[in-house]
Amino acid sequence: MYGWRAKIGLITPMSENAEHAFHIYAPEGVSFASMKINFPVPTPEGLIYLTDQLEETAAKYKGYDVDLVVFGCTSGSCIKGFGWDKECIDKIERASGKPGLTTSTAVLEALKALGTKKVAVLTPYPEATNEAEKKFLEDNGFEVTNIVGMDVSYIRKGEKKMEAIDEYFLYRHSTKMDLKGADTFFLSCMGLTTMEIVDEIETALGVPVITSHQATLWSALRHCRVGAKIPKMGKLFTL
Numbered sequence: 001m002y003g004w005r006a007k008i009g010l011i012t013p014m015s016e017n018a019e020h021a022f023h024i025y026a027p028e029g030v031s032f033a034s035m036k037i038n039f040p041v042p043t044p045e046g047l048i049y050l051t052d053q054l055e056e057t058a059a060k061y062k063g064y065d066v067d068l069v070v071f072g073c074t075s076g077s078c079i080k081g082f083g084w085d086k087e088c089i090d091k092i093e094r095a096s097g098k099p100g101l102t103t104s105t106a107v108l109e110a111l112k113a114l115g116t117k118k119v120a121v122l123t124p125y126p127e128a129t130n131e132a133e134k135k136f137l138e139d140n141g142f143e144v145t146n147i148v149g150m151d152v153s154y155i156r157k158g159e160k161k162m163e164a165i166d167e168y169f170l171y172r173h174s175t176k177m178d179l180k181g182a183d184t185f186f187l188s189c190m191g192l193t194t195m196e197i198v199d200e201i202e203t204a205l206g207v208p209v210i211t212s213h214q215a216t217l218w219s220a221l222r223h224c225r226v227g228a229k230i231p232k233m234g235k236l237f238t239l
Helices: 017-025 044-051 054-061 084-096 103-113 127-139 167-175 195-205 212-223
Strands: 006-013 030-037 068-071 100-102 118-123 143-149 184-187 209-211
Touching: 006 017, 006 054, 017 030, 017 195, 017 212, 030 054, 044 127, 054 068, 054 084, 068 084, 068 212, 084 100, 084 103, 100 103, 100 212, 103 127, 103 184, 103 209, 103 212, 118 127, 127 143, 167 184, 167 195, 184 195, 195 209, 195 212, 209 212
Parallel strands: 006 030, 006 068, 068 100, 118 143, 118 184, 184 209
Antiparallel strands: none
């Protein structure tokens, strides 16, 4: 039977990265359905425009056979500050009648599970979005020792899509991060291809690594009571 362990509904910006990664790395018996929200760029204004569509999109899952509806967007689910992830969950649950989750909620759960105190963050976002994410993490009790936005201006200009950023680019930028004082490294954004390189980055850096895809899958499985341990997905998936 399709989805005999869990059926998870996804709401993500216009990219196939989440579905591709989750179908490959999720344990047997877990299935995914997906809805898309279009938005221009990952600026605060663009992300607010994105989340304005969340409730309407989540309503499409009403009556649909899923165990959980996940808003798979890191910056979109934290852009309005402390508690915004919970407000997004409320929107999902009100509209769909299903339990909800967001990527930023999943990241907070992952950081807590790893016993994180201080985190270094790498993103593809502009400075204003990085500042919002930094404040969100700090308001939730985690010191951000360093937050770096990779130069992906060609993405923000619409010349290419976020998924065009390859693993080589992400690995090289990750391993150049200043981790002084940090006990965890977080590679942020659901638009990036990260599942394939979590273990390699963790080995290179010598600290636990969280990525948006990995944390979202980990949290979603546990919310659905699928406590799978997945190899080569970092320390998080050994817990």
